Amino acid sequence: MAEPPSPRTVLVTGAAHGIGRAICLGFAAEGDQVVVNDLDEAKTAETVEAVRAAGGTAIGIGADIGVRAQVEAMFARAEAELGTVGVVVNNAAWYEFINPSQQTVESFERNFNVDVTAMFHTMKAALPGMQRLGGGVIVSIASLNAYVTIPQNAAYSAAKAAVVALTRGFALELGPMGIRVCSVSPGFTATPVVQVYLDALTPERRKEELGAYDERMPLRRLGRPEEIANAVVFLASSKASFITGTDLLVDGGMYCLNKAFSYNP
Numbered sequence: 515m516a517e518p519p520s521p522r523t524v525l526v527t528g529a530a531h532g533i534g535r536a537i538c539l540g541f542a543a544e545g546d547q548v549v550v551n552d553l554d555e556a557k558t559a560e561t562v563e564a565v566r567a568a569g570g571t572a573i574g575i576g577a578d579i580g581v582r583a584q585v586e587a588m589f590a591r592a593e594a595e596l597g598t599v600g601v602v603v604n605n606a607a608w609y610e611f612i613n614p615s616q617q618t619v620e621s622f623e624r625n626f627n628v629d630v631t632a633m634f635h636t637m638k639a640a641l642p643g644m645q646r647l648g649g650g651v652i653v654s655i656a657s658l659n660a661y662v663t664i665p666q667n668a669a670y671s672a673a674k675a676a677v678v679a680l681t682r683g684f685a686l687e688l689g690p691m692g693i694r695v696c697s698v699s700p701g702f703t704a705t706p707v708v709q710v711y712l713d714a715l716t717p718e719r720r721k722e723e724l725g726a727y728d729e730r731m732p733l734r735r736l737g738r739p740e741e742i743a744n745a746v747v748f749l750a751s752s753k754a755s756f757i758t759g760t761d762l763l764v765d766g767g768m769y770c771l772n773k774a775f776s777y778n779p
């Protein structure tokens with residue numbers, strides 16, 4: 515099974531900041547060319563600049579990945595400017611943290627459209643190019659919430675569980691074409707946005723919100739965006755050549771912890 519030729523063209527959705535930006539920088543450090551997608555044009559330009567400042571090649575494309583025609587136009591432009599896309603990273607997400615009984619159907623559907631249906635759009639748009647290349651890799655960002663949830667997260671958690679399930683389904687069909695399909699499930703990760711939120715908490719509130727992370731979870735801290743990016747870059751590399759249909763939890767061991775059980779010797 516062929517890996518895409520080097521330098522690969524890697525398209526990362528929702529990459530204006532946070533984990534997506536770290537993924538772009540991770541691929542650029544491997545010598546890959548990066549297509550940075552997001553709705554936020556100003557921050558997309560910042561990610562493109564960060565990749566170029568690190569010596570890499572990047573272009574920014576401001577497409578809405580929930581709209582099929584915009585996804586197709588994005589792949590056509592990416593191919594025209596940087597060559598056929600060999601690696602797709604579905605990183606974009608949209609969600610509203612709200613109790614299901616209060617959530618509108620528009621909010622619920624937008625959550626699934628951006629997190630799940632968009633995976634279908636990017637797969638369809640990437641497939642002809644990957645078949646021409648004789649191989650490719652799709653990595654989607656799910657979440658620890660695909661496995662265990664928290665209040666006000668029903669739609670988000672269900673969408674992330676669908677990301678894991680769709681990954682397995684795509685892997686079955688695309689494997690014989692030389693295309694590997696995986697997902698990565700981050701635990702709570704200290705992106706700049708999360709960090710601003712944490713820094714605004716009083717020590718008492720921080721203990722209430724994060725006690726389990728700071729004091730009880732196995733690695734005793736939140737994740738860093740680069741640590742999620744490292745897992746994505748690995749899964750997209752030839753070192754992962756026999757891995758497909760797999761979800762890789764990158765959560766500092768949080769999944770192992772039963773928060774409801776307070777025994778802590």
Ligand SMILES: NC(=O)c1ccc[n+]([C@@H]2O[C@H](COP(=O)([O-])OP(=O)(O)OC[C@H]3O[C@@H](n4cnc5c(N)ncnc54)[C@H](O)[C@@H]3O)[C@@H](O)[C@H]2O)c1
Pocket residue numbers: 527528529530531532533534551552553554577578579580604605606607608628655656657658699700701702703704705707708
């Ligand atoms: N940060 C965490 O703690 C954490 C934990 C688990 C999983 N994740 C997942 O990791 C990924 C990145 O998370 P993050 O916290 O870095 O960023 P985020 O979730 O704040 O942002 C995702 C990006 O997607 C973009 N986006 C939303 N709708 C879009 C659309 N229709 N088209 C194009 N772009 C769109 C947004 O503009 C934003 O820049 C997401 O899939 C998220 O669900 C994050």
